[in-house]
Amino acid sequence: MTPLIRITGLTKTLKGQDEPRTILAGVDLTLHAGESIAILGRSGSGKSTLLSLIGLFDRADSGQYLLGDNDITRIPERRAAALRSEEFGFVFQRFFLLKHLSAVQNVSMALVNGQGWLPRRKRRAKAMEALERVGIAHLAKHKPQRLSGGEQQRVAIARALVREPRILLADEPTGALDTETGNLVVEALRSATDRGCGLILVTHDHDHASKMGRVLQLTNGVFDATPERVVV
Amino acid sequence: MRLSGRLRSSLIIGGQGIRARKMRTFLSMLSLFLGVLAVVTVQAGSVIAQRAMLSDVEITRGKDGTLQMYLPSNPQSVPVAIDVIKGRGDAVGVTRGKAVIGEPGVKPLNEGGGRVDDGGGYARAVNVTCDAGGCRPVEDEDAGAPQGQAIELGMNALTGDIRQFRPFRLQSGEWLDFSSAPSLSPRIVLNKYAAEGFAKHRIPAEMRVSGAVANATPRIIGVVDDGGWGPAAYVRSDELLNWMPVDSLSDQRYGTMELMLAPTATDLQQTLRTRLVAAGANADEIHAETINSLKEMQSQLSLMRWIFLGMAAMVLLIGVAGILNVGLATVGERIEEFALRRAVGTPRLLLAGIVLAETLLTGLLTAAAAIGFGIAGLKAVSSVLGSREPFLQNVDFPWQAGVAGIIAGLVAGVLGGLIPAIRAARIPIATVMRA
Known part of the structure; x- marks a missing residue:
């Protein structure tokens, strides 16, 4: 079966005022439908950079990136935006909820992105369904200020899931949460893979990583050769 | 009328942005109001003056075409x-x-x-x-x-x-x-x-x-x-x-x-x-x-109208600077929102459209307020001074002034929103969304 994502030899160097700094030095990665991968690594090891390349926030300097059978290594920004809408869902450490919108509006904002059009009633129904999936439909009308950290992150997960993406990318989604809430959030993310969604979780937490199907360690811009699964 | 998904999206998000920042929108409108009102007043004044002059000339010389x-x-x-x-x-x-x-x-x-x-x-x-x-x-x-x-x-x-x-x-x-x-x-x-x-x-x-x-x-x-x-x-x-x-x-x-x-x-x-x-x-x-009175008068009136329109444009420009200032500050404040919108698939062009939609809506609201003020003002002037000045009796608000006000509002919205829109479209997602 064709993997969802196949990355080969991906490199990224940051060019600032100082010396150019190599962040990724040839990363290979494959993600299949329904698979979950945790990426571990120290701060500055390139985890978030890799995720931003996978999520098409940024472009790699070299290497190849296949999405299904399509080479999307050098696609234009317009196509990248469409793919971010159709194929990817994103969860960030800081929840990035819009303060002036309620929970359900924060979820449905992902449906008002200029990529197709859904009537208001349908948008709301889909957003409610996504909130239901993460177990907080009863908080739909609450503004983010009235939600706890865990609830806010679950609203963010619902926002990521509302377009039913094939790939879910989570960048340290439990970083701002306590352990128990973090576990709930990880479980909500992992349950998405039951429907065939591929999940890549960037985390510092070995416990959360161990709940994923595969665990990869990123060190100095490359994945460690062995072993893929870490023992806690 | 069916609007495209992108246009609808920009109007919805623009409307949400305005509702979320009522005070800022109000301040923008305030700075623009005088400019649009000046344009409306100049246009209305020139049309009414032309009507009055034409009416006097028609009485003494005859209607155009006679x-x-x-x-x-x-x-x-x-x-x-x-x-x-x-x-x-x-x-x-x-x-x-x-x-x-x-x-x-x-x-x-x-x-x-x-x-x-x-x-x-x-x-x-x-x-x-x-x-x-x-x-x-x-x-x-x-x-x-x-x-x-x-x-x-x-x-x-x-x-x-x-x-x-x-x-x-x-x-x-x-x-x-x-x-x-x-x-x-x-x-x-x-x-x-x-x-x-x-x-x-x-x-x-x-x-x-x-x-x-x-x-x-x-x-x-x-x-x-x-x-x-x-x-x-x-x-x-x-x-x-x-x-x-x-x-x-x-x-x-x-x-x-x-x-x-x-x-x-x-x-x-x-x-x-x-x-x-x-x-x-x-x-x-x-x-x-x-008899061709209108043509003869227009040459006399046009110079005066251009001088006043030039002055109104200066006032309008100050209003545009106000919108621009507030727009830039707002984009700076909303970096995360715009990065998030890009992350969920909003194209750069639509992001620029959202900011422009907000400033355009602000411009249109201001134009509506200025036109409303102009109509009310003209009615008041007509009722107070109408008995002394016959040309002010039962005078209607000229539609040309309404059109000029709307155009001024739209132009101010575009000019004031363009730079903030470009900035919003250029916000890098990776830098902002990093953990």
């Missing part, structure tokens, strides 16, 4: 013209002469036909008459007569309703009725300067008209504003002709008959020329011209 013909000084000109235009609703002949209403055998209070309060005066110089043989003084009929209760006025004899060409403003009473049979007691309508004289002095109702075989008893039936500058009266020419021969209707000192023709009356013009030439008139002496 064909004006001056007949040659041939004794047959007037009888021929009256015969040709008889029964035609699209042409009116006007002859001018002198009339004195009041005591017979006295010098009028305003000898010369000037304003009664000024004691006449402007025409006290020796009257002259000119013809092919040259000019010579006319003997003063009232020479040696004592001054008495009489008023001299310009008498305009009309073959039909002249108001279709010169829309006189009726001030009191009624206008001449041309559908009834002519009366032996000529009905006359005074202009306001003549009416002022008759209101101040007790004047007997006896009318001497130059060329008349006897004095008539006139009936004053109304007062109009004819835009003139001295006392004048209007009378049906057929009622005046009961008292004088037709060739005396036109006093040569005041020119020959003037004809006003509708633009469509080209056949009449042709017939008249042919008949006049056949009656012995010199074809070269038949002058015709089309």
